Amino acid sequence: MVEETVSPKKTSAPGTVNSLEKRQEPVILKDISLSEDERQTTEIKELDRVLGGGIVPGSLVLVGGDPGIGKSTLLLQVCRNLAGKNVSVLYISGEESLRQIKLRANRIGTFNDRMMLLCETNLETIREVIQRKKPDIVVIDSIQTMFHEEISSAPGSVSQVRESTNILMQIAKGMGISIFIVGHVTKEGNVAGPRVLEHMVDTVLYFEGDRHASYRILRAVKNRFGSTNEIGVFEMRNSGLEEVKNPSEFMLNGKPNGTSGSIVACSMEGTRPILVEIQALVCQSNFGIPRRTAVGTDLNRVNLLMAVLEKKVGVRLAACDAYVNIAGGIKMTEPAIDLGISLAIVSSCKDIIIPDSVLAFGEVGLSGEVRAVSMAGQRVAEAKKLGFQTVILPEVCKGTLGKAEGIGLVYVSQIQEAISYIMRQGDDQGRYRSS
Numbered sequence: 156m157v158e159e160t161v162s163p164k165k166t167s168a169p170g171t172v173n174s175l176e177k178r179q180e181p182v183i184l185k186d187i188s189l190s191e192d193e194r195q196t197t198e199i200k201e202l203d204r205v206l207g208g209g210i211v212p213g214s215l216v217l218v219g220g221d222p223g224i225g226k227s228t229l230l231l232q233v234c235r236n237l238a239g240k241n242v243s244v245l246y247i248s249g250e251e252s253l254r255q256i257k258l259r260a261n262r263i264g265t266f267n268d269r270m271m272l273l274c275e276t277n278l279e280t281i282r283e284v285i286q287r288k289k290p291d292i293v294v295i296d297s298i299q300t301m302f303h304e305e306i307s308s309a310p311g312s313v314s315q316v317r318e319s320t321n322i323l324m325q326i327a328k329g330m331g332i333s334i335f336i337v338g339h340v341t342k343e344g345n346v347a348g349p350r351v352l353e354h355m356v357d358t359v360l361y362f363e364g365d366r367h368a369s370y371r372i373l374r375a376v377k378n379r380f381g382s383t384n385e386i387g388v389f390e391m392r393n394s395g396l397e398e399v400k401n402p403s404e405f406m407l408n409g410k411p412n413g414t415s416g417s418i419v420a421c422s423m424e425g426t427r428p429i430l431v432e433i434q435a436l437v438c439q440s441n442f443g444i445p446r447r448t449a450v451g452t453d454l455n456r457v458n459l460l461m462a463v464l465e466k467k468v469g470v471r472l473a474a475c476d477a478y479v480n481i482a483g484g485i486k487m488t489e490p491a492i493d494l495g496i497s498l499a500i501v502s503s504c505k506d507i508i509i510p511d512s513v514l515a516f517g518e519v520g521l522s523g524e525v526r527a528v529s530m531a532g533q534r535v536a537e538a539k540k541l542g543f544q545t546v547i548l549p550e551v552c553k554g555t556l557g558k559a560e561g562i563g564l565v566y567v568s569q570i571q572e573a574i575s576y577i578m579r580q581g582d583d584q585g586r587y588r589s590s
Contacts, residue, residue: 207381420495451481
């Protein structure tokens with residue numbers, strides 16, 4: 156229950172931000188022209204990819220994430236890059252003083268005179284400053300600290316967050332200013348405040364990752380101007396966030412050699428293939444109910460794959476504890492990693508050492524069949540670029556992929572065929588030990 160004070164709304168005078176005078180007449184859709192250089196690039200390629208190619212004028216972007224994950228640092232770096240391109244930027248903070256922002260800015264780099272700072276939480280004052288200065292980009296840090304005088308509730312409440320976002324949306328659409336909003340998250344990981352907040356904005360970006368780890372993942376969960384499948388990978392350093400241009404190589408760094416229960420799989424995030432190491436540990440259970448744990452992937456999917464291995468392949472897993480981990484802390488839910496998870500489980504159970512040069516991808520069905528996945532060519536090209544010699548993939552991809560130069564392709568239609576292949580590889584190298 157939230158108490159709200161009902162007050163008469165002021166009518167907008169012609170020429171103000173709220174005025175719809177110029178939109179009274181309908182416009183024919185085909186008469187609207189779009190220029191190719193309409194988007195404003197941030198000079199951060201990972202962020203531009205997630206945004207869909209850059210910042211759209213008049214857009215409202217919400218950036219959420221855990222405390223200390225790097226939201227303010229990323230937006231301050233964006234402000235530095237845009238100010239260096241002679242773009243007028245206004246950074247409005249309701250949480251930090253000017254001196255605190257200056258200390259963080261000194262760590263990031265040098266700023267020119269196109270970068271303006273304002274410490275204010277009153278939306279009417281902020282609106283007046285924006286109308287007077289007319290910046291190209293505005294950053295609000297954060298929306299939970301802003302308040303409107305006509306709303307009697309405290310800053311951060313449902314009504315205050317909704318009204319504040321509504322005012323910022325009117326400013327963005329009416330004046331053509333791109334506005335970035337920083338939003339706090341709850342303990343469940345959702346943006347704090349009403350759900351309507353995410354409906355009002357054009358783009359919702361989430362900063363993910365363990366704050367104690369070095370890398371961060373920027374993911375779009377809503378984007379009116381681009382895809383929601385793209386991700387951006389960053390690494391936190393003393394000088395701020397730095398782009399990870401090759402996430403696959405970054406994720407595979409430190410992979411152990413010559414150990415069972417480990418294989419590399421390929422997952423697609425938008426148009427980008429990412430290679431990840433899948434680790435599995437299967438051991439005899441000491442309790443009546445075996446324990447199953449999955450880190451970085453869906454536990455229910457792991458249980459499903461173990462049931463397929465038990466029923467269709469004959470691998471005895473009912474009395475075994477099973478632990479599956481996506482190394483590096485990244486979360487993958489694409490069905491294309493099913494084949495990698497299955498082979499890692501069999502490798503650990505049978506003590507088979509899968510060669511380090513082997514990569515696998517494919518979806519596993521309940522009948523034990525290996526089903527097709529999208530963008531098989533891009534996955535094989537990424538494996539070849541990182542030096543893999545063999546790729547195990549679904550046989551149904553053979554018609555679209557064909558032969559690939561410089562890398563061996565092993566087509567399988569059943570999970571049993573993939574298991575037989577890795578067992579032969581272990582026998583050939585004298586590294587297979589029957590359990």
